[in-house]
Amino acid sequence: MVQKQQPPRFVHRDISWILFNRRVILEAYDDSNPLLEQLRFLGIAANNLDEFFMVRVPRMQSLARLPEKQIDKLTGCTQEALLEELTVKNRENLELQYQRLAELEKRLAKKHYYLKSFAQLTVREAAQMGRLFKETIFPTLAPMGVDAYHAFPRLLEKALHLWVGLKELETGETREAILPISNRLPRVIQLSPRRFILIEEVIAHFLPQIFVGNQVTSAFVFRITYDHDLAFEEDDQEDLSQQMSEYLEERKKGLPARLEVGSLSTIDAGDPTHLLRELGLCQRDLYQKAAPIDLTFLFDLVATIGEKNPAWLYPPAKPLYDPRWQPTRILKTLDHEDLLLQHPYDSFRGVLSLLEAAVKDPDTIAIKQTLYRMAKDSQVIKLLKKAAKKGIQVTVLVEIKARFDEASNLHWVEELEAAGCFVSYGFPNMKTHSKALLIVQNKGGDIKRYAQFGTGNYNESNSQQYTDISFFTAREEYVSDLTDFFNYLTGYRNHPQYQKIVTSPEDIRQLVVTKIQQVVADYQSTGVGKIFAKMNALTDPLLIEKLYEASQVGVPIHLQVRGACCLVPQVPGLSETIQVSSIVGRFLEHARIYAFTTSAGTENWISSADWMTRNMVGRVEIATPINQTSCENLLTHLIQVYESDQRKAYFLHEDGEYRRLTPNNGISAQAIFLTEALRKTTNIVARQQLLVDQLRRLPK
Known part of the structure; x- marks a missing residue:
């Protein structure tokens, strides 16, 4: 008898992430989403994949290149095997993505919206493109020869280029050239209110006008993704901002990680092998489609068509803004009650109101805040600068190592310091990922403090798309903890003994372990117990093992993990009481919530920390209890609603696949x-x- 193969104990993080991106793509297949939103999900998946190939894949490629086989400790697989599996699953994703793109283009065509090739243009449109090429596009083009006399250039990351095969008319000599397309030019060109063309199609048609005296024999459009996984080696004896500036320059030298190749409608594509070889990539790193590449152009297409067809988009969300949160009232409100806001359903203006109230109030003497990612035109930064200029002592802990926001955050550091704010970078070799705001006032000799703890960034732009939670309070034990927290980060003192909050490194992981053990012990003696946890990713082996132990004694566990999940649920004898779901929908689920139920009741927590090793031991995070406050019932309600989602949630099975319930007619x-x-x-x-x-x- 052939034994059934046992499911793996752990799933590799990056394989699991690829399955998350598949769920994003599958949202484009969900006809309950408006037509243009389905297109947008295809663009989101493409954007997600860019970052994945800039950060995660290069590490696997580097390990796979080593002469000795590198074994992944979590899964027991070689890096080569993992990279092969990832590639297969990613190609499956791309097939789904481009199949749906073709279907949605046909639906748009039925509504008389078209994305055209140059050959499909009318005579008038072709003449219009001829003028555009001559007046606007041609002056920006700078073709580069590829031969022994020209060093192969360092090509711009994620920009479109044309690889052009040529044959000189006089000598018959064959040659090749690269033609970069400026990122400053629009990718989508509007021919008329309902007709569009991509810029590479226009340029490809006019290649003979660029390479005069040559026959264009082949051409394809391509794009390169580079390795951004360069380790940042921090020197605590040198200025951190200067180190970061140097690091950003060094990171630009990363090796190519992926080559994308797309076809052009009127020219033979040719063979990209030579280009692949020049980039030092292998066949596995080539992603070639007989279609447009870089589907992020769909964002612009959706925006343009959506202006005339708002019914094809999600209806505008109307976030709640309670009068109690107004700048003139919010501090008085917090004198009497705590507040729990769930963004974007509750307006992020509530957070801005707290900061604005502090800036305007003459009793405010200090503001302290952590900043990780900010909006481009950050209202938070403006308010902090205004506070400093008014003489309020402003202390800001800016995380300048926030990936892909390093340059932006360095800019904000300069502005904050110029305004008179005290800027700190936290602990060496560790990111400060906490989300916290403290306001200190002097009311006639009495010190009064107000605190806000969050699960998301102080980014008013992202707050419209990300679901997060903000907890506001003036209760002494919370504000006292937060005072100690900021003093610990910005000064020199021993680790505080907090009354309420728990922080990482280390302590949040120990909190979770302790709470799981308490649930297990009580469940074994009373039969009562339950664990709920909502997060972006679950990858920490220690916490996964503790969850397995809880499942093996029968504890019901519901994990809502939006992205990568290394735990395998529903395996008999290991994890059969664990349910893993993932909600992918209109908003990006970003809130972190932990709930531990025993016969004595439920402890609810919100946190900035996912259950990942990096969050537990390599970052400064905060977990905040929401118990014995007026907000406890509201958070319990949010958990119950999340647990009940059977319409947009995907459920992870022991075979490693995510599926929606059939029928998915729940909430x-x-x-x-x-x-x-x-x-x-x-x-x-x-x-x-x-x-x-x-x-x-x-x-x-």
Whole structure:
């Protein structure tokens, strides 16, 4: 008898991430999403994959190149085998992605919207493109010869280039050239209100005008992704901002990690092998499609078509903004009650209101805040600068090592320091990923403090697309903890003994382990117990083993992991009581929530930390309990709604595949939260109108 092969104990993080990106692509197949939003999901998946090949894949490629086989400790597989599996799954994703793109283009065509090739243009449109090429595009082009007399150039990352095969008319000599396309030129060119063409199609048609005296024999469009996984070696004796500036320059020298090749409608593609060899890549690193590459152009297409067809987009969200959160009222509100906001259903203006109230109030003497990623035109930065210029002591802990935001954060550091803010970088060789804000006031000799703890960044732009939680309080034990936290990070003192919060490195992991053990012990004696955890990723082996141990005694466990999950659920004798779900929808699920239930009740926590080793031992994070406060019931409600999602949630099975329930006719958590926010807003407006009517009836 052939024994059934046992599922692996762990899934490799990067393989699991590829399956997450597949779930993003599958949202484009969900007809409950509006037409243009389905297109947008294809663009999001492409954008996700770019970063994946810049950060995660190069590490695997480097290990696979080593002469001795490198074994992955978690899965027991060789890096070569993992890279092969990742490549296969990624190519499956791309097939799904391009198949859906073709289907959605046909749907748009039925609605008389077209993405055209040059050969499909009318005579008038072709003449229009001829003028555009001559006046706007041609002056920007700088062709580069590829031969023994020209060093192979360092090509711009993620920019489009044409690889052109040529034959000189006089001598018959064959040669090749590269033609970069400026990122400053629009990728999508609008021919008319309903007709579009991609810029590479236009340039390809006019190649004979660029390479005069040559016959164009072949051409394809290509794009390169480079390795950005260069380790940042921090020197605590040198200025960190200067080190980061030098590191960013060094990172530009990363090796190629992926070559994407696309076809052009009117020219034979030719063979990309020579280009692949020049880049030092192997066949596995080539992703070639007979279609456009870099599907992030869909963002512009969606925006343009959506202007005239708003019904093809998600209806505008109407976040709740309670009058109690206004700058003139929020501090007084917190004197009497705690607040729990769930963004984007509750407006991020509530967070900005707290900061604005502090800046305007003459009693404010200090503001302390952590910053990780900020919006391009950051209102948070503006308010902090304004506070400093008013004489308020502003201390800002800026994480300048936030990946891909390093240059932006260096810029903000300069602006904050110029305004008179005190800027700190936290601990050496460790990222500060915590989300916290502390306001200190002097009210007639009495010190009053207000705190905000969050799961997401102080980024008012992302807050419209990311789901996160903000907890506001003036309770002494919380504000005292946060005071100690900032003093610990910016000064010299021993690790604080906190009353409420728990921080990493180390302590959040120990918190989770302890709480799991408490649930296990109580479940064994009373039969009561449950664990719920919501996060972006679950990769820490120690925590996974503890969850397996809890499952083996029967504890029901629901893990909601949006992205990579290395745990394998529903394996008999190992994890059969563990359910793993992943919600992919209109908003990016970003909040981290932990809930541990015993016979004594449930402990609810929010945190900045995912259950990843890097968050547990390599970053400064905060976990905040939401118990014995007026917000406890609200957080419990949010957890219950998330657990009940059977419409947008995908469920992970022991075979490693994610599937939606069939039929998936349950609730959508995001839809429920949108409805609740709208209902609360309607009730507030109704109450305000009632008050206005009552005031009008008063005798004059």
